[in-house]
Amino acid sequence: MREVAIVGVGSTGFRAVTPDVSYKEMMFEAATRAYQDAGNISPRKDIDAFISVAEDYWEGFSIFDEFVPDQLGAVLRHLFTVCGDSIIGLSTAYMLIKTGHFDVVALESHGKPSDILTLYDVVQFAMDPMLNRPLGGHPFFVAGLEMTRFLYETGNTKEQCAMVVSKNRGNALANPYAAYGADIDVDDVLCSNHQFYPLNQLDVSQPSDGGIVMILASNEVAAELSDNPVWVKGVGWAVETPSLETRCWSDAVYARIAADMAYKKAGIGNPSREVDFAEVDDLFSYKELQHIEALRLCRPGEAGLLVEEGETWIGGSMPVNTSGGNLGMGWALEASGMQRLLETVLQLRGEAGSRQLSDVDVGVAQSWRGVPTTTGAVAVLTNY
Amino acid sequence: MATEKITDIRHMLHWPGHMETDYIYTQGIAGEKFFSEIKENEKIYGGRCNHCGQVFVPPRLYCERCFRKIAEWRNLGSKGVVYTFTVVYIDIDGAKLDEPIMYALITFDGAEGGLIHRLGEIKPHEVQIGMPVEAVFRPQAERTGSINDIRYFKPQS
């Protein structure tokens, strides 16, 4: 059977601002590192197809796709852009290799939100123009609405969400790719400014700039390119509904459906036992708890207890977001999911430095497309 | 990665850009029904799928569960309950608001879904899930066929 492996990774960032480099230079830097990491391949002849994950409004271009090839070495080659999220990009690369027509595929994603002067207006523009946008206001009110109902239905608490922030900002201190490492405690979070009740300022991820490139290969060539390939055992993605009016407000249904799809492909029947660690979207503190439950890494309503009892911390039975998550690495737009993948790869290769987990073989990475979407994707990765 | 890097921040250049885009968004048949019932009759309408029996608010021309056409409208009145809520303390640029804004998802008896709207005539700490509320409409002459023809929802008197 044809298998798919990640054989190279390269990253730049993540930082709060990057006035010294253009987005193209950022991508060039990440790509150069990834090609070197994948046995020093040349994009001009060794890569069969390129995928970039980007969204016009985040980039400030109409038809941004056209601005991607040169900095990746993909001029005159086979490239397209996926709009969605980097784990949806990964799924696309996975499928290309599965067809048997492509052996080596490069996947790129970046975010440079510091170039967007009206970042939250772009988010607001993603909302329904007739039902939601005319109400005005900061679009993250949608997350406030969701957190209220999530806590109400599951019994998880605001304090447990604050613990997620403390854990992830702390983990980020040990991650050289993280922009927002900090030593903060639960009270710091609970006493930070009210923003979107029940969300306080420190419950909300801050934007960050950076880029990541990964090289995927079929099992036929993976061994030539890498001594420590990480295998993509399953991918999944799902959209719940575009309508704020009819969506579920307590559970991350999209993540549940995406995870079930990925687990099925990977042959995982009992995720809480078979998965060693996870990187999940935590754009808002409560999302980590909600996503842990959707990924069936614990029983419904128990994610808060896991963080409280130390199980999701480094050294616990189910470490989550050892990278620092989005809270620690920053919200890098479409590259946010790629951050989750990067950490999963580094942990499985044993290259996570002082935050390295011991004896890990199976990791799960999950992304969410952010407010106001109900779209998510999941990848199951292993090192065997 | 570049062999040369800029080391003097006073020499870092950028170019400002601005994207001006204007649109009209067509309301469509179901939108037309929904917004004109608010404007003309102070009524909130849903659409009933004859296949699964669900009433969806706001109404659409097709059922998102069955992918069947919806042809039956249901008057849901103007009273509902708070399903979930939030209180927003900052504006879209991050500046602190003088008065926080309360938003809620209001659900209606017998209907799936609801309406996102503001709450008014209530203090933030008084809002609760399950609280009965009713729509407060703008005066007829000021209505334009917009979701803002409802000013906000207030606690039922």
Ligand SMILES: [Zn+2]
């Ligand atoms: Zn139906």
